[in-house]
Amino acid sequence: MQPPDIMPAAEGPTLAHLASRVLKRPLLLHPDKAAIVLHVLQGRIGVEQFAPLSPDANRFMGSRIGEDGRQRTYAIVSGVATIPIVGSLVNRGAWIGASSGLVSYEGLSKQLSDAATDPEVSAILLDIDSPGGEASGMFTLAAQIAQVAQTMPVTAFVNDMAASAAYGLASAAREIVVSATSIVGSVGVVLTHLDRSGEMERKGVKATLIHAGRHKVDGHPFGPLPEAVHADLQAEVTKVYDQFVAVVAANRSGMSDQAVRATEARTYLGQDSIDVGLADRIATLDAVLAELSKWARGATSTRRGFAMSKPVETAPMAIAGISQADHNAAVEAARAEGMRAGRAEATARIRSILGCEEAKGREAQAMVLALDTAMSAEDTAKVLAASPKASSGVASIAERAAGQAEMGANAGSIRIDATERVASGWARAIANANQRFA
Known part of the structure; x- marks a missing residue:
């Protein structure tokens, strides 16, 4: 068959x-x-x-x-x-x-x-x-x-x-x-x-909905x-x-x-x-x-x-x-308005990048990202946060004072790092003050 x-x-x-x-x-x-x-x-x-x-x-x-x-x-x-x-x-x-x-x-x-x-x-x-x-x-x-x-x-x-x-x-x-x-x-x-x-x-049919999730059968x-x-x-x-x-x-x-x-x-x-x-x-x-x-x-x-x-x-x-003259005028007005809006947006972006918390200690890198790239302020902040802070070349007071004698200490116990004395006028000032009041 x-x-x-x-x-x-x-x-x-x-x-x-x-x-x-x-x-x-x-x-x-x-x-x-x-x-x-x-x-x-x-x-x-x-x-x-x-x-x-x-x-x-x-x-x-x-x-x-x-x-x-x-x-x-x-x-x-x-x-x-x-x-x-x-x-x-x-x-x-x-x-x-x-x-x-x-x-x-x-x-x-x-x-x-x-x-x-x-x-x-x-x-x-x-x-x-x-x-x-x-x-x-x-x-x-x-x-x-x-x-x-x-x-x-x-x-x-x-x-x-x-x-x-x-x-x-x-x-x-x-x-x-x-x-x-x-x-x-x-x-x-x-x-x-x-x-x-x-x-x-009317047809004698009753539906039962079995579900999980309160809104599943909304x-x-x-x-x-x-x-x-x-x-x-x-x-x-x-x-x-x-x-x-x-x-x-x-x-x-x-x-x-x-x-x-x-x-x-x-x-x-x-x-x-x-x-x-x-x-x-x-x-x-x-x-x-x-x-x-x-x-x-x-x-x-x-x-x-x-x-x-x-x-x-x-x-x-x-x-x-519309006439050609009116069309040209409308195009120029739209172009000018677009340029103004673009400048305002660019300025706001640069300010946002340079003023963000992540730019602190990374000012040079933030400047490059703000002026030489088209990255958004949010993406720039992420890049800056993942980057090491640049050294300023000037040690902080705490760094300069590390290892130095306290005011009034014995002059003979003063240990001044020669390299830091050369690099920092603050270190020399602290040393001279210690010697003066010893």
């Missing part, structure tokens, strides 16, 4: 896997999307699976084949790398694709780093249509986007939603462009707890949430929210921390998002691509040796929407 065929497990995350990433975790997710996810999960956890995952792009535009014939992880249109950010965001998952409804920070990071080092790429377009997702991973990727934006134009086009975590990523671009119907914002955090005790009671779904556990989870949500607000305020130079908080996690439509400072202008995707392509054609064909600040100073002002 032939053995039965063994069917491989379907690829992709199960609903149980999705639930583990959604429940009891801080999410930077639009509330409407959260409601849909919870509705799908309710009563179906572990039953169904998503369709197989795929790394394919969601947009038929540009080419993924480079001049050298290699396959890229993104498409290029006239020197502009287009990176789709479509679907709910998760931290890990590499090539989770559009068919799953998920996109991972891990995969986006790879696409971004590849595009940033591709000699055929001179600008990057983030094509965003996402309600947000996991908090874990968003901050790291946003920092990466901001870093790349220092070397080349990075534009976020909201097509047609950039909410919560997706907006956190968009905020790191040089410019955020929206359509008249784009949904932008939701700068907030949500954490969901499901109390399934009533449902289980937030379990088999009963209501205790006040103490609620307070702990609220503190966690507040901490993530503070970090989220700080990132947006830092990336959006025109918005203060208070202005970001004042949105109270609301979403804004088109022009309204521009009015509150969450976006820069309205345009179509084709128009943005044309502008970036024009910049790409005017940029150097190879970016080897590309100065960090050069693209920022020479980017076409049509993209930023």
